[in-house]
Amino acid sequence: DTGVSQDPRHKITKRGQNVTFRCDPISEHNRLYWYRQTLGQGPEFLTYFQNEAQLEKSRLLSDRFSAERPKGSFSTLEIQRTEQGDSAMYLCATPPGETDTQYFGPGTRLTVL
């Protein structure tokens, strides 16, 4: 257990529906990252927060994706009008202090039917 929790662990939805995932990081970690991982591939960076500020977004993060971290603690990732290609594991990670080492949550596995 890394201390990073994600909810839900699994989500099955129909194409076109909206979904929202939540990440609760280790409380004293002010940086938070979202990654997406498809089958057989390593995680790919989506977006990054420093406290409540979203500082970087990947090209993978289309207009249908939005992420927030309103109080600099937990974060949410919303996908609107889901598509089958959105099916993946969505991972949240936080590093302590200024280090590069990231503590990952267990992920949310999304299946879009």
Add this chain to the structure above:
Amino acid sequence: LAKTTQPISMDSYEGQEVNITCSHNNIATNDYITWYQQFPSQGPRFIIQGYKTKVTNEVASLFIPADRKSSTLSLPRVSLSDTAVYYCLVGDMDTGRRALTFGSGTRLQVQP
């Protein structure tokens, strides 16, 4: 970012030592080498990190030759529970805010 190349898969038996080599020919002066382990349906977990020569912790050893163009993760006496995907990453520690860049990893299968 330095690109990494590692074997797609490896097989081993319980009790054997496993060495997974990663190539990173374009590693930069400020880059560190980090290895993560990932079990099915879990997020990646940090194993070990090094800059040069040899690093050892309670889980693994990391060997880095003088030219730093490759590195080898060594897992002593593997068990069935070491079956996982192992990722080699190269990154600049001076810009610690950078997101991690994962390749496809090496899928290690340990058999009894």
